[in-house]
Amino acid sequence: MSFQDWFKLFQEQILHTSLIEWLAVGFGVAEVLLAKKNSIWLYPTGIISVLLWMFLLLGVKLYAEVLLNVYYLAMSIYGWFIWKKRKLDGENQVSWSGNKELTIAVLISIVGFGVLYLVLRHYTDSDVPLFDAFVSSTAWAGMWLLAKRKIENWIFLNISNIVAIPLLFHKKLPLMACLTTFLFIVAIFGFFEWKKIIDKNRLSIA
Template sequence: MNFQDWFKLFQEQILNTSLIEWLAVGFGVTEVLLAKKNSIWLYPTGIISILLVMTLLYSANLYAEIVLNIYYLVMSVYGWLIWKNQENHHHKEVRWSTRKEIVIAVSISVIGFGIFYTALINLPEHFVVAKIDIFFTKSDVPIADAFVSAFAWAGMWLLAKRKVENWIFLNISNIVAIPLLFHKKLPLMACLTTFLFIVAVFGFFEWKKIINENKLKLA
């Protein structure tokens, strides 16, 4: 596809995007911007975005993808509770990860990759569980798909722990997701992910700045 074809596809996707999809995107973007500012409000906005996405997936009968979003929902609630507890004790400090936390994050990425890759290459497109028809979107690039999801898993865990490295793991996921989305002929989502990548870069330096400012206050 040439640039003109991509642009035409981009226009078509914008015109065909439903209100619920726009709301999901809007809340998703707001979530990342609030995370950059180290604001606890990232979690309620993120939860709304996830619930909207799950509604769209349910309408499309994509139940297996809903399972993935349930993880994001659980991690969002988990992160919200942790951040709320920290703020109740007037403790909103951003920190670098310990060696143990880095090992855990890498382990989440590796194990998550194995789970996703195995599912992507082995699960049929359609199967029945408890008389419910389950539809699963097959991937022609299972390695890339599994990689993106696995690093997003680890990034969300680090975000819940208020660790600076969450931005690194999330952007490792984003940098692979951008060409992957173009490959899947989803230029609108690719552009959105590019925006999120840029915000995450600024988020990393913003959180690093917060740590340095806290050090100066203690000096």
């Protein structure tokens, strides 16, 4: 498809976007901006967004993305609890991952990819099992690190985003692709903002 065709498709989708999709986009944007600001309110906002996206993704047969959002829901509840507990305990809110956390994140990505790919390839009618599995498994790792308030969550989430963007265009979902592009950009700023928090905490301790 030419750029003109994509632009026309984008215009058509904007005109025919349902209220549910607009709400999902709005809450998704709010969630990542709150995460960038290191605000615990990212979790209730994210839970609403996740439930809306699950409904929408089922309609376009992105089954791994649906499973990803089920995981997002569980991790949002878990992360909300952990962030609240750490705030009450007075612990530092952001930190770099240790070897253990990074190892777990990589294992989540690799094992998750293998399992999702096999399920999508053999038990669903997905036409993009490889890319769908990759997007979901790397995002799983990113969400786990986000719940732990580890700065590397932004890296894993953007590895997922950079593959998700062309995948969503392929699925003729330009609005979701544009949202994911926005999230990709915000995640870059989020990484550096969290790094400033870490450096500030380190200086205050010193």
